[in-house]
Amino acid sequence: xxxxxxxxxxxxxxxxxxxxxxxxxxxxxxxxxxxxxxxxxxxxxxxxxxxxxxxxxxxxxxxxxxxxxxxxxxxxxxxxxxxxxxxxxxxxxxxxxxxxxxxxxxxxxxxxxxxxxxxxxxx
Amino acid sequence: xxxxxxxxxxxxxxxxxxxxxxxxxxxxxxxxxxxxxxxxxxxxxxxxxxxxxxxxxxxxxxxxxxxxxxxxxxxxxxxxxxxxxxxxxxxxxxxxxxxxxxxxxxxxxxxxxxxxxxxxxxxxxxxxxxxxxxxxxxxxxxxxxxxxxxxxxxxxxxxxxxxxxxxxxxxxxxxxxxxxxxxxxxxxxxxxxxxxxxxxxxxxxxxxxxxxxxxxxxxxxxxxxxxxxxx
Amino acid sequence: xxxxxxxxxxxxxxxxxxxxxxxxxxxxxxxxxxxxxxxxxxxxxxxxxxxxxxxxxxxxxxxxxxxxxxxxxxxxxxxxxx
Numbered sequence: 001x002x003x004x005x006x007x008x009x010x011x012x013x014x015x016x017x018x019x020x021x022x023x024x025x026x027x028x029x030x031x032x033x034x035x036x037x038x039x040x041x042x043x044x045x046x047x048x049x050x051x052x053x054x055x056x057x058x059x060x061x062x063x064x065x066x067x068x069x070x071x072x073x074x075x076x077x078x079x080x081x082x083x084x085x086x087x088x089x090x091x092x093x094x095x096x097x098x099x100x101x102x103x104x105x106x107x108x109x110x111x112x113x114x115x116x117x118x119x120x121x122x123x
Numbered sequence: 124x125x126x127x128x129x130x131x132x133x134x135x136x137x138x139x140x141x142x143x144x145x146x147x148x149x150x151x152x153x154x155x156x157x158x159x160x161x162x163x164x165x166x167x168x169x170x171x172x173x174x175x176x177x178x179x180x181x182x183x184x185x186x187x188x189x190x191x192x193x194x195x196x197x198x199x200x201x202x203x204x205x206x207x208x209x210x211x212x213x214x215x216x217x218x219x220x221x222x223x224x225x226x227x228x229x230x231x232x233x234x235x236x237x238x239x240x241x242x243x244x245x246x247x248x249x250x251x252x253x254x255x256x257x258x259x260x261x262x263x264x265x266x267x268x269x270x271x272x273x274x275x276x277x278x279x280x281x282x283x284x285x286x287x288x289x290x291x292x293x294x295x296x297x298x299x300x301x302x303x304x305x306x307x308x309x310x311x312x313x314x315x316x317x318x319x320x321x322x323x324x325x326x327x328x329x330x331x332x333x334x335x336x337x338x339x340x341x342x343x344x345x346x347x348x349x350x351x352x353x354x
Numbered sequence: 355x356x357x358x359x360x361x362x363x364x365x366x367x368x369x370x371x372x373x374x375x376x377x378x379x380x381x382x383x384x385x386x387x388x389x390x391x392x393x394x395x396x397x398x399x400x401x402x403x404x405x406x407x408x409x410x411x412x413x414x415x416x417x418x419x420x421x422x423x424x425x426x427x428x429x430x431x432x433x434x435x436x
Contacts, residue, residue: 001148002358003398006365008141010391012134013372019130025381025426029388032419033372036395039411041144043404049152053403054174055248056166057318070163076174077403078158083178085407087190090252090337093414093422094197097344100426101204107430175406248405256413263421341418348425 003044010037035092046081054079171323184307198340226268233261241334251330255337262342283339286332368394389420
């Protein structure tokens, strides 16, 4: 529960950083903070009380039940949110790299990193 | 002044949007039935101790395929945006002797560690993505220490595209050898002994090729950023 | 709740680093602060029983993302302070 609230606060601080700063690199930093906050929220939703990591080797003994399933000796955490967050972290890095290469190109065109100087699309 | 008010309203709106998640957040003590199915399926059907690998490679294999595609698009975008002309005024600052000696000793060890991580992905925490990122960081060390190691762009692009094609081919082999309706089903190779390296079908092969592809792509991003030349 | 003191310490550290990244004047300090946020998030993932995610976040968040930001700051000639 604590980590859920911490993740939501990180998302709020990141969105505020995206809205209130003028330097383009600071806006991209805010985007990266939002990403980290969302991953914390997803992992916090999938947690089971007093459970361990979902890797079933000699430390978590199991036995097979009659209906073609297994019964674990101790509880394990949900593996599905871990798999989703794994994908999301790598995609977050790829999008951040793309945003920063756009920043470099914009700097080469105009010579300034202030977002108030790029007003061609405003009406 | 109106801008600060609008930013404040946006922040309050987002906090209100997240409120239902906090409100009915019950502390769960039992696994969801779907998660129980995945965990027991990964031990009995696929003979794999690491359930997260089973979910990423087999049960949610199409999501991994989509992620590999997104990484490829991002790498292509970065390579397209940043030109690779050589600097005319080559004011390169060579690394110190200490850095060069240390880097030439450490880089092969880091690459071997990365290869270990992605081949043992089904036995212990790890897998293709983590191992690929470790290999890319070893190449970053070699680039930063300015070792006389000319980057062969052709080899990088060739290995990346070859790994992607082999990954899709391994998935199609599942359709050919097992039957229709089983894309990326890894059960056509023998299951093997529990907790040994050559076990659980084609999953070590699939994860190794994903690891090579991710490592090559991130190295290509670092290479494009490093060699961005003058105007 | 496993080890609640460690969790409070880590979440407090990440929130302080996030506020510092928003309010500081120099861009380089903000980049290092975002690295600290990723590092404490990686330890929180480990405490919550997800070692794969912790490994991935530690290498990508506190490693490659910071390096990519530093490359971008070098190419745009220092990143003007706000």
